[in-house]
Amino acid sequence: MSIKNKIKNFFTMDEEYEYVEESMEQPDFPATTARDNVVNLKRIEKMxxxxxxxxxxTYNEVxxxxxxxxxxxxxxxNLQRTDLQQAKQIVDFLSGTVYALNGxxxxxxxxxxxxxxxxxxxxxxxxxxxAEVEEFNKGW
Incomplete structure (x- = not known):
């Protein structure tokens, strides 16, 4: 075999391919039971x-x-029982947490x-x- 033929065979790889004609028929799948396709929605709902x-x-509970x-x-x-300064810190911390989680x-x-x-x-x-907005904004 000449070098020219070796290079041709290397790049075309004629010998390695085997052409098989495929039919357009539906493939035979093994019979599956209905249980394999069931998703338990109650479990997903509970999650x-x-x-x-x-x-x-206090801020310690955040x-x-x-x-x-x-x-x-x-x-x-509910921040009604928290003093104003700690309530602001809680909201700041939680807003950062929610932002980090794309919430x-x-x-x-x-x-x-x-x-x-x-x-x-x-x-x-x-x-x-x-009235509620005005009263609340005074403190915040």
């Missing part, structure tokens, strides 16, 4: 349906609240917030009365 209610009194958000649970935080934080009331991870969708909004 995503937990809501945690929290009423922290890590526990953040852990719930990290574990993909929606959290409602959302929504104000539900004057001192109530909803923090959700990215697996929870929130629709709608809650409007506040003008």
């Amino acid at each position: 995503n349906s937990k809501v945690v209610l929290c009423e922290p009194r 890590q526990e609240i953040a852990d719930n958000i990290i574990n993909r649970r929606a959290v409602v935080i 959302k934080m929504q104000k539900l009331g004057s001192q109530t917030f909803l923090c959700v991870p990215d697996n929870v969708d929130v629709s709608g909004s809650i409007s506040e009365s003008f």
Whole structure:
């Protein structure tokens, strides 16, 4: 075999390919039971349906609240029993946590917030009365 033929065979690889004509018929799949295709929706529903209610009194409790958000649970935080400075720190910490998880934080009331991870969708909004907004904004 000449060098020219060796190079031709190397680049074309004619000898290595085997052409097989395929038919357009449906392939025969083994019979599967209906159980193989079943997804348990109750289990999925339970994983995503937990809501945690929290009423922290100090900033020291914020890590526990953040852990719930990290574990993909929606959290409602009531800050009515927290002093103003610590409430601001809690909101700042949790807003950073929610942002890092691509979640959302929504104000539900004057001192109530909803923090959700990215697996929870929130629709709608809650409007506040003008008097409540003015009173709350004085402190914040």
